[in-house]
Amino acid sequence: MSLELDDISIRLQDRELISLSASIGPGEVLTVMGPSGSGKSTLLAFVAGFLDPAFTASGTVRLDGLEITNMPANLRRTAMLFQDPMLFPHMSVGENLLFAIRAGRAIPGKVEAGFPSGITKQRAGASWADRRKIAEAALDEAGLHGFFDRDPATLSGGQKARAALMRVLLSQPGALLLDEPFSKLDTDRRARVRDFVFEEARQRKLPVLLVTHDAADAQAAGGAVVTLG
């Protein structure tokens, strides 16, 4: 899977904020750096389909060769992680994961990219038990065994970040868009969560577009770096 950005140009009135062409291969990370106000997050909003109508944008975005530039956000398969974990506060941790699992027919025996390792269903089974099993396996993989019924508010920052990542992965994305997702974690957690995210993305061969103002993030990502502003 790959994410291609062709001649992207985003303007606010007459001012051009972003001008970018890039191709992110499977498992690769493109880091976009720049000070606040440089339009980094606007780029992610454009790729994910949330661009505020105040902006005008041109260029094409392709995921796996399919043009998604004008698709509704929910059909793009560009999953986002934000500065905050954004676990839905009215659902348990497990319900948060179930929310992400697409309903559909189960195809047993086939391992698919985008799913936590060891889950052998292409799409989540229709049965509650199957869906729950998938969610619990994902929690295990994130070191959150037995957290299914927990209130997300009771998790630590690192636990929330990992649960948020598993949630996003369960939605079977084609690419990951990261909007400074490590900036609110304390330093020693930051490195661990970061490695976990990049490792999961590499395993699933997901292209990652990372926006940050932290040079350490860029270094850890190890891919190409674009600096804005």
Next chain:
Amino acid sequence: MLALAPTLAILVLAGPILIGLLATALPAFNYFPALGGSQFSLDPWRELVVMPGLWRSALISLAAGLVTAFIALTSVAAFMAGWSQTRLFRSIQHLVSPLLAVPHAATAFGLAFLLAPSGWLMRLVSPELTGFSRPPDWLIVHDTFGLTMMAGLIVKEIPFLFLIALAALPQVRPHDFAATATSLGYGRIAGFLHAVWPQLYPQLRLAVFAVIAYSSSAVDVAIILGPTNPAPLAVRLVGWMNDPDLKMRFVASAGALLQLAVTAAALLLWLSAERLAGLIHGCVRVSGRRFTREKTARAVSAGAISMAAFAVFAGLALLALWSLAGYWAFPDALPRSITAATWMHEMPVLGRPLGITVAIGLSATLIAVAITLACLEFETRTAARVKGRALMILYLPLIVPQASFVFGLQLSFLWVGLGASFGALVLAHLVFVLPYVMLSLAEPWHAADPRYARAARSMGASQNLVFWRIRAPMALAAILVAAAVGFAVSVGQYLPTLLIGAGRWPTVTTEAVALASGGDRRVIGVFAFVQMGLPFLGFVLATLVPAIAFARRRDMRAANA
């Protein structure tokens, strides 16, 4: 579908008002074939102007609008200026909030029970201080100038303006500005009035206009507390409208237009007073005077607000007490015995109005919440923002006096064969419920973090799924509070219920107001208590349901607090 929601809302808000005004204006000029008026003429006006005491009625209405708005607004402004960020301010804030839910009629009855010559205050000091062993023959309630009526309106409008001001306050960063002024040596009140008030007032303006419009045309409060000879204009209109002589409908319609003119005049006078106040304020602001001696002003402002809150609470307690009172002779401060007899006796009479009140209230509230959510969801999906003119339409039902268009609306309903139907009644209530539901839900809805929905969307959830699973449940508490506000508004409606329902749909409110002339305090106590209890129950449910539903979700509780 969703794209139609804003249009539907505008139709619901403005449609009945325009139709109502039109159907008032035609008979006012003698044209309404259904009632036998087939030619335009000025006859209704000729009959109207010779009504005894007409100008006095109009003047009382005009004065009630201006005096109520002025005193209520001044009290709120002075209290905010003198006391914000103090412990007293916070306790008053908690005390005043629930008062918004108390219907006007219940407040008015409570005040009557407190202030009347045979009321509780007089009993408290009699016979020791006054020597009275029977109630003096004073005209306190129903006084000729409508002062008690204005008092009743003021104590009810203070919480309304106070809460609107509280909601707008954070946007104008009051503490930074007030602190800047104080550090320049200005007194607390002067600092607030110079630095914060000019930014705050524009956000209160529409609410102040609503207060003026309501107070200059209120019917229920005027029947309970207002002068009778002559009564305020709106009360007399109702009398003419219900006159068995159908020709009086034409006079009533002309009167309704006069009511519209009176309210418009009150608003125009207020606008010029605003100008004048702005000029004076401008001069004072650059005079350099610091106004640091403000002890008295602060004390008065705290006194005014506390007295208003006390009056309402004491009145409500008296309603409850009277409904349970056994033998209670005049100078006694408390009844000799407590009995459930009145309740037992009224229970069978109470059932039907109670059921109708709840049915209308729930129907109107449900529709209003659905329309509001559809509008807000449409706004969210299209990233549009409603402002300016749309907000004016929202306030339209609060600023056009009820008495000026509900008559016409009744005639139009009759004309299309919907007269006095349940649906017509719900529609009429909806006109007044919808603005309040929208006003109270819009702000928390817009304050929600859009990233939750984006996270859900980016995981493949459709807009509809996001609405039902993310946006709506996360806003549950705010939705229920808005519904409780809407229900309270519906319960409190007197004039639309009376006229559109044509007496066929009695509610606790119409029944309670109808009891005013009879003067049996025990029965009034029962009905007014129920009238106040219904909205209260609504707010209790609105608090309990989310608390139980999200008992194990800490961040939901924090968001609701």
